[in-house]
Amino acid sequence: MRTPEAIRKFVRVFSELPGIGPRQATRLAFHVIHKGSGNQMEMAKAIADFKNIKICKRCFYIHENQNGLCDICADMKRNQKVIAVVEKETDLMSLENTAKFNGRYLILGDLRRTGILEADQNLRLKNLKNFIKEELGGKAEEIIIAINPNTYGDLNAALVAKELEGFALKLTRLGRGIPTGGEIEFADEDTLISALERRV
Amino acid sequence: MRTPEAIRKFVRVFSELPGIGPRQATRLAFHVIHKGSGNQMEMAKAIADFKNIKICKRCFYIHENQNGLCDICADMKRNQKVIAVVEKETDLMSLENTAKFNGRYLILGDLRRTGILEADQNLRLKNLKNFIKEELGGKAEEIIIAINPNTYGDLNAALVAKELEGFALKLTRLGRGIPTGGEIEFADEDTLISALERRV
Numbered sequence: 001m002r003t004p005e006a007i008r009k010f011v012r013v014f015s016e017l018p019g020i021g022p023r024q025a026t027r028l029a030f031h032v033i034h035k036g037s038g039n040q041m042e043m044a045k046a047i048a049d050f051k052n053i054k055i056c057k058r059c060f061y062i063h064e065n066q067n068g069l070c071d072i073c074a075d076m077k078r079n080q081k082v083i084a085v086v087e088k089e090t091d092l093m094s095l096e097n098t099a100k101f102n103g104r105y106l107i108l109g110d111l112r113r114t115g116i117l118e119a120d121q122n123l124r125l126k127n128l129k130n131f132i133k134e135e136l137g138g139k140a141e142e143i144i145i146a147i148n149p150n151t152y153g154d155l156n157a158a159l160v161a162k163e164l165e166g167f168a169l170k171l172t173r174l175g176r177g178i179p180t181g182g183e184i185e186f187a188d189e190d191t192l193i194s195a196l197e198r199r200v
Numbered sequence: 201m202r203t204p205e206a207i208r209k210f211v212r213v214f215s216e217l218p219g220i221g222p223r224q225a226t227r228l229a230f231h232v233i234h235k236g237s238g239n240q241m242e243m244a245k246a247i248a249d250f251k252n253i254k255i256c257k258r259c260f261y262i263h264e265n266q267n268g269l270c271d272i273c274a275d276m277k278r279n280q281k282v283i284a285v286v287e288k289e290t291d292l293m294s295l296e297n298t299a300k301f302n303g304r305y306l307i308l309g310d311l312r313r314t315g316i317l318e319a320d321q322n323l324r325l326k327n328l329k330n331f332i333k334e335e336l337g338g339k340a341e342e343i344i345i346a347i348n349p350n351t352y353g354d355l356n357a358a359l360v361a362k363e364l365e366g367f368a369l370k371l372t373r374l375g376r377g378i379p380t381g382g383e384i385e386f387a388d389e390d391t392l393i394s395a396l397e398r399r400v
Contacts, residue, residue, distance in 0.1 A: 002271075003293060004264055006253055010246045017228055023290075028217055029250075030289045033262060037251045044244040046210045050229075051237045053206055062233060064204055071202075089230045090223075093203060 058131065060107040060124060061092055072096075072104055079103050081141035083128065083168075085160055087111050087153075091146060103142075111147070111156045117163075125163045132167050143168040149176055258331065260307040260324060261292055272296075272304055279303050281341035283328065283368075285360055287311050287353075291346060303342075311347070311356045317363075325363045332367045343368040349376055 007029045015025040032040060053062050056070035063070035072078060082103030086092050092105050106128045108121045117125070132140050143164055147157040161171055176194035178187050187195070207229045215225040232240060253262050256270035263270035272278060282303030286292050292305050306328050308321045317325070332340050343364055347357040361371055376394035378387050387395070 004253065004262055006246075006249045006264065007262070009249065013243050013246045018231055019224055019227075024219055026290055026293070027219075030262075031218055032247060033250050033253050040247050040250050043213050044248040046206075046213045047232060047240050047247070048244040049206045049209065050233050050240050053204065053233050062204055062207070062230075064206065090226055093226070 058127075059105045060109070061089060061105060077102075079141070081136055082144070083140055083142070084144040084146045085128075085164075086146045087148065087156075095146065103144075108147075108160070111152065113152045115155055115159070117156070117159055122163070125160065129164070129167055138167075140168040142170040142172060145171070145173045147173075149174070258327075259305045260309070261289060261305060277302075279341070281336055282344070283340055283342070284344040284346045285328075285364075286346045287348065287356075295346065303344075308347075308360070311352065313352045315355055315359070317356070317359055322363075325360065329364070329367055338367075340368040342370040342372060345371070345373045347373075349374065 007026065010029045010032075011022055011025040014020055014028060015022040020028070032043065052064055054064065054068070055061070056063050056073055057068045058073040059070060061070045061072065063074075065071070065074060067074060073080075079102050083106055084092075084095060084101060084103055085106045085108060086095070087108055087110065089107060092107060095101050095105075106124060108124055109118070111121075112118065132138065145157045145160050145164075147153045147160065157173060164171060175198060176191065177198055178184060178191060178195045184192070207226065210229045210232075211222055211225040214220055214228060215222040220228070232243065252264055254264065254268070255261070256263050256273055257268045258273040259270060261270045261272065263274075265271070265274060267274060273280075279302050283306055284292075284295060284301060284303055285306045285308060286295070287308055287310065289307060292307060295301050295305075306324060308324055309318070311321070312318065332338065345357045345360055345364075347353045347360065357373060364371060375398060376391065377398055378384060378391060378395045384392070
């Protein structure tokens with residue numbers, strides 16, 4: 001017996017999503033079927049509504065505004081001279097959740113493990129450099145390279161730092177140490193070394 | 201900064217799916233946004249198309265036919281007197297993939313770990329018993345209880361067996377032993393005992 005076409009189509013489309021394989025997609029299909037058509041319409045609409053989402057021309061975050069800028073880049077109360085360079089939108093969201101950062105962002109997009117930046121990522125950095133030249137008179141106050149502190153992240157952060165050299169008065173990375181709630185006993189050696197070196 | 205409404209709506213709807221939490225749903229949202237509107241429409245349609253899916257009145261599998269029966273129950277070449285009782289649609293699909301079973305099925309739906317069957321599951325068993333009475337003259341040739349061979353599965357299988365007692369000439373469960381490709385060294389004790397007892 002062949003699997004019904006509706007299921008096969010769902011599995012084909014949804015198993016392309018990150019973290020979802022054909023097996024989970026099949027289970028999801030039956031789950032969604034049993035949820036009923038009201039729920040299905042809600043799910044379909046949630047996806048279809050993404051058509052109104054635009055990408056900010058300055059930081060590459062998403063928005064639904066008319067002026068091409070996201071809420072952060074359009075916010076005059078935020079300091080456009082302090083820029084956090086992040087990899088993913090979700091990194092931006094985590095930093096925003098702290099409510100302790102009042103600058104703007106540049107989203108690079110998923111970084112590879114090859115030690116080279118993608119063409120698109122170089123374009124985004126160039127876009128930032130042009131912004132700094134034209135709007136900030138050549139130097140930002142500070143650029144925070146907020147890329148994950150792991151082996152590949154460090155490599156990519158070094159590449160980004162090299163690209164942005166001379167474009168900011170201060171070029172920093174996020175502090176490293178023992179996370180709040182963490183335990184010294186279970187911290188890895190590199191983290192402990194950072195915590196010792198950067199003791200306050 | 202508030203997360204755009206479109207993202208929040210997507211996360212709200214998709215984090216209700218099994219195995220997908222709010223964090224993965226957020227990542228999926230950005231992934232889907234970057235896939236572009238063609239892809240989004242395809243995904244939305246794959247879900248919306250589920251509205252045509254119906255549930256078989258005999259075995260409770262899905263179908264898109266007009267007569268209320270799924271392809272298996274409607275197939276006159278299949279032996280309606282041999283019935284495999286399974287928990288999930290995906291179990292049915294796995295058994296179908298073997299191409300070695302020519303009977304029909306009864307899908308019970310997700311079994312609980314409480315040692316009692318849900319009202320809906322009792323109804324489905326009653327439906328099967330009526331079918332056996334009315335269509336098969338009171339006794340099926342064989343009922344295979346194809347429920348997972350673990351602690352709760354065994355408990356539920358016993359409940360189902362009790363319900364179906366007297367309704368089949370043979371009431372069986374799937375064979376247990378070392379899976380093909382498995383290693384004796386790593387087989388657990390219960391599996392090895394089954395393999396010894398059922399040696400061929």
